[in-house]
Amino acid sequence: MPLEEKSSAPVPCAADLSFDAAQALLAAGAVPLGTERVPLRKAGRRVLAEPVVAAFDSPRRDTAAMDGVAVREADLADGTRRLAVAGAAYPGAPFTGTAEGAAVRVTTGAALPAGTDRVVPVELLAQADGCVLLPERLPDKRHVRPRASDFAAGAPVLAAGRILDPRALVVAAAADAAEVVVWRRPRVHVIASGDELVPPGQAGAGDGLLPDSLSEALQLLVRQWGGQPGGATRVPDDAGAITAAAQAALADCDILVMAGGASRGERDLARAGLKPMGLETDFAGVAMKPGKPVWHGRVGAKQVLGLPGNPTAAMTVARLFLVPLLTALEGRGFAAGLDWQPMPLAAGAEAGGSREAFLCAARTSGGVTILDRQSAASQAMLGLADLLVRRPAGAPALAAGERVEALRF
Ligand SMILES: Nc1nc2c(c(=O)[nH]1)N[C@H]1C(S)=C(S)[C@@H](COP(=O)(O)OP(=O)(O)OC[C@H]3O[C@@H](n4cnc5c(N)ncnc54)[C@H](O)[C@@H]3O)O[C@H]1N2
Numbered sequence: 001m002p003l004e005e006k007s008s009a010p011v012p013c014a015a016d017l018s019f020d021a022a023q024a025l026l027a028a029g030a031v032p033l034g035t036e037r038v039p040l041r042k043a044g045r046r047v048l049a050e051p052v053v054a055a056f057d058s059p060r061r062d063t064a065a066m067d068g069v070a071v072r073e074a075d076l077a078d079g080t081r082r083l084a085v086a087g088a089a090y091p092g093a094p095f096t097g098t099a100e101g102a103a104v105r106v107t108t109g110a111a112l113p114a115g116t117d118r119v120v121p122v123e124l125l126a127q128a129d130g131c132v133l134l135p136e137r138l139p140d141k142r143h144v145r146p147r148a149s150d151f152a153a154g155a156p157v158l159a160a161g162r163i164l165d166p167r168a169l170v171v172a173a174a175a176d177a178a179e180v181v182v183w184r185r186p187r188v189h190v191i192a193s194g195d196e197l198v199p200p201g202q203a204g205a206g207d208g209l210l211p212d213s214l215s216e217a218l219q220l221l222v223r224q225w226g227g228q229p230g231g232a233t234r235v236p237d238d239a240g241a242i243t244a245a246a247q248a249a250l251a252d253c254d255i256l257v258m259a260g261g262a263s264r265g266e267r268d269l270a271r272a273g274l275k276p277m278g279l280e281t282d283f284a285g286v287a288m289k290p291g292k293p294v295w296h297g298r299v300g301a302k303q304v305l306g307l308p309g310n311p312t313a314a315m316t317v318a319r320l321f322l323v324p325l326l327t328a329l330e331g332r333g334f335a336a337g338l339d340w341q342p343m344p345l346a347a348g349a350e351a352g353g354s355r356e357a358f359l360c361a362a363r364t365s366g367g368v369t370i371l372d373r374q375s376a377a378s379q380a381m382l383g384l385a386d387l388l389v390r391r392p393a394g395a396p397a398l399a400a401g402e403r404v405e406a407l408r409f
């Protein structure tokens with residue numbers, strides 16, 4: 001019994017929905033989840049929902065930029081080069097005496113003693129009887145980092161939307177932020193359906209068994225793109241089993257990914273299994289290759305993305321639909337997940353076919369190499385691919401050196 005969606009509103013189907021139109025439908029409903037305040041030590045890789053504002057000036061005082069002695073320019077104006085050493089200043093241990101007519105030993109990062117305005121590096125000094133001798137010709141550089149020259153108190157040092165990568169964590173910590181306000185990470189559950197599917201390592205037990213190659217891969221993709229893997233469930237091709245698994249998954253996730261059972265076979269039951277839960281389908285079927293059976297819908301506020309079971313098709317659709325959904329829900333915007341770049345081809349490319357194509361490709365020294373034997377069902381090809389190349393329907397053949405739009409896969 002072929003499965004047909006019975007819905008009051010017409011659902012766009014493969015014949016008429018372009019990839020761009022499907023993306024626009026997906027983007028329209030992809031709004032960031034709520035925000036939360038987290039301690040900086042737990043904020044790595046999170047996305048800022050509010051800017052980080054500097055608690056104070058950096059540096060807080062005029063500061064020595066070199067190890068040496070701090071001196072007053074005015075004391076040297078008459079040619080004086082021999083100065084008594086009045087004391088020392090270190091980061092965290094300032095000099096509190098008077099530096100007038102004297103030199104104060106400083107190390108890099110020490111607050112300049114009051115009144116001093118130049119640091120002479122230790123390499124240029126000679127020592128004599130408890131005094132220092134400065135060179136006749138003073139260096140052009142004063143080796144002072146002025147107060148607030150890095151950032152000023154109250155300045156937004158990191159913008160909302162910034163990923164807290166290692167470099168950004170330096171800035172947030174330097175601004176003395178104990179906590180930051182970040183977007184909640186989308187939690188994603190994967191349901192892989194298929195009577196034939198077993199955990200990897202167990203398929204040798206029977207001819208009809210197949211390792212489930214998608215559950216772990218999809219959870220890693222989720223983690224790589226800022227989501228929280230919420231677990232994976234393998235279910236047989238049975239609508240009741242899919243309903244039960246989806247019910248449990250939806251109680252604890254923001255996005256439910258259904259892998260397999262997306263097309264028209266009598267055992268393709270992903271959408272049928274979700275129907276009792278009130279699935280509202282936004283689209284089912286897109287004019288793209290691979291990935292034609294991709295579908296998207298919602299159960300209440302939860303997003304549901306249906307991937308074809310064929311592994312290359314599934315991973316292509318996950319990269320093109322799940323990734324921007326994740327970046328949108330985690331506050332970076334839909335487009336942040338689709339960083340298409342023009343790249344030169346290493347060899348010629350065939351003309352585009354009737355559906356827009358997304359081809360597995362590899363980055364090589366000569367440019368982008370589109371892999372041989374493209375197939376939605378292939379698995380070995382995924383081990384060679386690090387790019388997806390976009391070829392619009394009906395696009396002309398291209399020669400080596402011409403540019404194609406490519407995406408990190
Ligand atoms: N009459 C039609 N048949 C098909 C159509 C169509 O439009 N009309 N579309 C084809 C296209 S395009 C694709 S892609 C496939 C995908 O369909 P399904 O999403 O229904 O996928 P399944 O039937 O569940 O599985 C297909 C294939 O992939 C294997 N599979 C599934 N899940 C996994 C997994 N987790 N790990 C490894 N392999 C998996 C499964 O064993 C099947 O071999 O449909 C075409 N048919």
Ligand code: MOO
Nearest residue numbers: 290291292313376
């Ligand atoms: O569109 Mo399917 O994903 O070609 O094989």
